[in-house]
Amino acid sequence: MEILVLLKQVPATESLIAIANDRVSIKPDGLKYVMNPYDELAVEEALRIRESQGGTVTILSVGPAKAAEAIRTGLAMGADKGILIDPGNLTCDGLATAKLLAAAIKPMTYDIIIAGHRAVDDDNFQVATALAELLGIPNISMVVKQTLADGKIRCLCTVEGGTKEVEATLPALIATQRGLNDPRYASLPGIMKAKKKPLETRSIADLGLDAAGLQPLVTIKALKMPVERKGGRVIEGDSVAVKVAALVKALHEEAKVI
Amino acid sequence: MAGKFVSMRNLKFLMYEVFDLVALTKAPYYSQHNQKGFDMVLDASMKLAQKMLYPLFEEMDRKAPYLEDGQVKVHPQVRAIMKEFGQGGWIGASFPEAWDGQQLPGLLHCACQLIKSSANYSAGVYPGLTSGAARLINLFASDELKATYLPNMMDGKWQGTMALTEPQAGSSLGDLATTAFPTDQGYYLLKGQKVFISAGDHDGVDNVVHMLIGRIDGAPQGVRGISLFLVPKKRPDGKGKLISNDVTVSQVFHKMGYRGAPITELSFGDKDDCRGFLVGEAGRGLMHMFQMMNEARIGVGLGAAAIASAAYYAALDYCQTRPQGRKMGAKDMNTPQVPIIEHADVRRMLLFQRAVVEGSEGLLMQCSRYEDMLNIAPKEEHARYELLLDLLTPMAKSYPSEMGILATSQAIQCLGGYGYCEDFPVEQHFRDSRIHPIHEGTTGIQGMDLLGRKVMMKDGQAFILFLEEARKDVAAARAVAGVAPLAEQLEAALKTLEEVTAQLAGLIGKKGVEIFLADATLYLEMFGTIAIAWQWLLQATAARKALDNGPKPADMNFYQGKMITARYFFAYELPKIKGLVQRLTDGDPLTVEMESSYFSD
Numbered sequence: 001m002e003i004l005v006l007l008k009q010v011p012a013t014e015s016l017i018a019i020a021n022d023r024v025s026i027k028p029d030g031l032k033y034v035m036n037p038y039d040e041l042a043v044e045e046a047l048r049i050r051e052s053q054g055g056t057v058t059i060l061s062v063g064p065a066k067a068a069e070a071i072r073t074g075l076a077m078g079a080d081k082g083i084l085i086d087p088g089n090l091t092c093d094g095l096a097t098a099k100l101l102a103a104a105i106k107p108m109t110y111d112i113i114i115a116g117h118r119a120v121d122d123d124n125f126q127v128a129t130a131l132a133e134l135l136g137i138p139n140i141s142m143v144v145k146q147t148l149a150d151g152k153i154r155c156l157c158t159v160e161g162g163t164k165e166v167e168a169t170l171p172a173l174i175a176t177q178r179g180l181n182d183p184r185y186a187s188l189p190g191i192m193k194a195k196k197k198p199l200e201t202r203s204i205a206d207l208g209l210d211a212a213g214l215q216p217l218v219t220i221k222a223l224k225m226p227v228e229r230k231g232g233r234v235i236e237g238d239s240v241a242v243k244v245a246a247l248v249k250a251l252h253e254e255a256k257v258i
Numbered sequence: 259m260a261g262k263f264v265s266m267r268n269l270k271f272l273m274y275e276v277f278d279l280v281a282l283t284k285a286p287y288y289s290q291h292n293q294k295g296f297d298m299v300l301d302a303s304m305k306l307a308q309k310m311l312y313p314l315f316e317e318m319d320r321k322a323p324y325l326e327d328g329q330v331k332v333h334p335q336v337r338a339i340m341k342e343f344g345q346g347g348w349i350g351a352s353f354p355e356a357w358d359g360q361q362l363p364g365l366l367h368c369a370c371q372l373i374k375s376s377a378n379y380s381a382g383v384y385p386g387l388t389s390g391a392a393r394l395i396n397l398f399a400s401d402e403l404k405a406t407y408l409p410n411m412m413d414g415k416w417q418g419t420m421a422l423t424e425p426q427a428g429s430s431l432g433d434l435a436t437t438a439f440p441t442d443q444g445y446y447l448l449k450g451q452k453v454f455i456s457a458g459d460h461d462g463v464d465n466v467v468h469m470l471i472g473r474i475d476g477a478p479q480g481v482r483g484i485s486l487f488l489v490p491k492k493r494p495d496g497k498g499k500l501i502s503n504d505v506t507v508s509q510v511f512h513k514m515g516y517r518g519a520p521i522t523e524l525s526f527g528d529k530d531d532c533r534g535f536l537v538g539e540a541g542r543g544l545m546h547m548f549q550m551m552n553e554a555r556i557g558v559g560l561g562a563a564a565i566a567s568a569a570y571y572a573a574l575d576y577c578q579t580r581p582q583g584r585k586m587g588a589k590d591m592n593t594p595q596v597p598i599i600e601h602a603d604v605r606r607m608l609l610f611q612r613a614v615v616e617g618s619e620g621l622l623m624q625c626s627r628y629e630d631m632l633n634i635a636p637k638e639e640h641a642r643y644e645l646l647l648d649l650l651t652p653m654a655k656s657y658p659s660e661m662g663i664l665a666t667s668q669a670i671q672c673l674g675g676y677g678y679c680e681d682f683p684v685e686q687h688f689r690d691s692r693i694h695p696i697h698e699g700t701t702g703i704q705g706m707d708l709l710g711r712k713v714m715m716k717d718g719q720a721f722i723l724f725l726e727e728a729r730k731d732v733a734a735a736r737a738v739a740g741v742a743p744l745a746e747q748l749e750a751a752l753k754t755l756e757e758v759t760a761q762l763a764g765l766i767g768k769k770g771v772e773i774f775l776a777d778a779t780l781y782l783e784m785f786g787t788i789a790i791a792w793q794w795l796l797q798a799t800a801a802r803k804a805l806d807n808g809p810k811p812a813d814m815n816f817y818q819g820k821m822i823t824a825r826y827f828f829a830y831e832l833p834k835i836k837g838l839v840q841r842l843t844d845g846d847p848l849t850v851e852m853e854s855s856y857f858s859d
């Protein structure tokens with residue numbers, strides 16, 4: 001079973017995010033970067049499939065040289081090799097990222113591609129679906145359980161308030177949802193081995209593409225921080241009755257909730 | 259999101275900027291490592307700490323171990339923790355590759371331990387003890403014992419312990435009475451009692467392997483009659499099964515803190531069927547055990563520093579968010595209250611905690627650095643590092659332990675009434691920290707070890723080496739503007755230390771050993787404070803250099819805070835030695851003159 005995992009390095013969710021001066025990106029200074037948590041589920045699921053079916057797990061990531069750290073973490077968990085696609089100065093939207101991945105994957109042999117259903121930094125939700133489309137393979141998203149048999153994959157996926165069961169023929173792409181598994185911790189022997197595992201870097205040119213065909217269709221115009229919560233208001237009054245009356249009035253006239 | 263319990267930034271500062279961890283990779287022994295790999299190991303430690311250990315911190319305290327049908331029951335997650343630490347390679351992290359270990363530098367291992375112990379001290383004790391016991395087996399046991407016991411211990415399936423203390427023999431191990439009766443079957447039959455045995459029994463593992471000291475029947479009295487034995491809870495029957503080895507748990511203690519790990523009383527050989535296997539040479543048991551004890555003592559200091567770290571970050575978080583009062587001089591009650599961190603006295607309490615935590619972490623890493631030198635330095639230099647380690651061990655154990663209690667107490671103080679309540683973690687940190695001046699040799703024992711043994715041994719060679727090392731760093735710091743005044747203060751303290759030590763040494767001949775050692779604990783306190791000042795000088799020097807080189811904007815606050823905390827230590831803590839010096843040199847042996855009978859009322 002040849003398994004590909006798509007992975008993105010993202011700022012850790014506990015990082016304090018600040019908007020950069022260009023107002024369309026975040027300040028990288030002082031941020032801690034980690035593997036996208038949904039991609040951890042993808043690596044774990046790939047390792048479990050390999051453990052039960054044999055084969056190899058290859059991690060692909062689009063990002064700057066620093067993103068190799070996240071790939072190494074995946075290798076430390078047990079993946080076999082990694083490919084980093086470095087787009088250089090190009091700012092990729094979801095489609096451009098999918099095109100880069102498609103170009104890298106097309107010449108490869110694979111049975112299943114596993115991705116996180118979204119990255120927690122830009123919450124874009126698009127790369128996995130666009131990639132499946134470009135490769136012309138089935139795409140199943142929000143997977144919480146999968147079983148492989150007879151060249152097919154059967155998945156349980158979350159839908160509003162419940163689950164649905166779907167099936168597709170391999171090769172297929174599945175995107176993970178929380179609950180699929182409990183990702184393993186990187187072990188010390190795993191980390192030692194990871195340093196020696198193959199990790200190659202490819203540029204846009206290496207993939208036979210050029211930047212002109214990868215210009216973003218969607219551009220970010222502005223980033224804004226959420227509005228800060230205002231402090232609460234204490235209703236003053238001499239008695240409970242007076243306070244309740246004032247509260248009801250405020251709920252009715254100011255908040256307009258009753 | 260997990261609360262903060264340790265500063266990764268500070269650990270990296272110590273490892274990379276103060277102690278130059280990466281330089282170790284030039285030595286063949288550590289050449290398989292690089293900084294990227296170190297960072298991955300740190301990240302893996304942090305992940306384990308945040309996801310597995312920290313969420314159980316409170317729960318393991320509230321659901322303490324208990325004895326049921328002769329078996330100690332612990333939190334069900336202990337089994338998962340032991341498995342993860344075994345399979346993850348953490349139990350053998352610092353072991354050489356020849357022992358199937360990961361051969362991590364001691365410095366890095368120290369940082370990993372600080373991360374895990376600050377998340378949940380009790381949880382880290384189970385694999386930590388197993389690691390210590392496995393080290394002893396690797397060093398001294400026969401190949402047969404190694405093959406029988408090590409694989410399951412390294413996998414986290416079997417627990418390791420240190421079984422030293424007996425009801426009548428705690429600090430005075432020479433009085434221990436557990437007896438080993440020789441047989442002609444290649445084993446001894448053990449009989450005796452042990453108390454306060456950490457993780458001495460529990461259901462999170464399938465077996466327990468005690469590294470026990472006892473006396474072979476007929477061996478001489480005192481420490482020269484002590485031998486080391488491996489005594490399993492269950493022994494292999496030779497047919498692939500484990501059978502009872504006549505080790506009984508007579509009680510599990512109900513403790514003030516550190517409740518996540520069971521401390522047990524054990525009875526060996528009630529049915530005359532407890533088999534023990536001699537490890538190392540007969541009569542050298544205590545010497546062998548001390549191979550583990552030095553490591554264990556530094557480990558205690560590490561645990562204490564880690565707990566103080568967690569308490570400090572809990573207090574810091576509270577002080578940054580709790581509004582109370584207004585800045586001095588602001589009389590208008592309509593202005594909003596300020597977070598209490600705006601008050602100078604609160605900042606003083608926080609600075610005290612940070613000074614204790616980061617100073618202790620520095621001294622612990624200094625010890626690790628010397629341990630690493632033993633792995634890479636030419637043989638002829640080993641004596642130097644061994645002596646330095648011997649000298650620093652009682653201080654690396656006691657300073658964090660004693661000061662950790664005061665630091666966690668100040669953390670409670672920062673939270674006021676809330677700190678005294680179970681709703682916040684600081685009261686648990688305070689309770690958890692109280693064990694540290696007691697176990698692995700009390701502070702009193704450490705004081706006598708330092709003054710009576712370590713400072714005096716080999717004509718004071720270790721002491722001379724310490725002064726050399728500290729003065730080398732004083733000289734380097736004098737050349738750095740902004741740190742030079744601290745260097746002068748440390749030099750003055752070193753001079754005082756020399757004078758006090760010389761005066762005390764003179765007492766041995768004049769007034770006898772009892773008076774010489776009567777205030778050894780105070781001497782330890784004074785020396786420990788100076789050793790931490792030395793560490794703060796090293797940290798201030800590194801921070802000042804980083805500031806002068808134009809740090810990244812995100813690092814600015816870290817280095818500025820580091821400089822002020824260093825200044826705090828020299829302004830508030832180091833001067834405290836003056837009272838100790840006065841007491842140590844005034845020549846009045848009043849504790850010796852105070853007869854026991856005078857305590858009659």
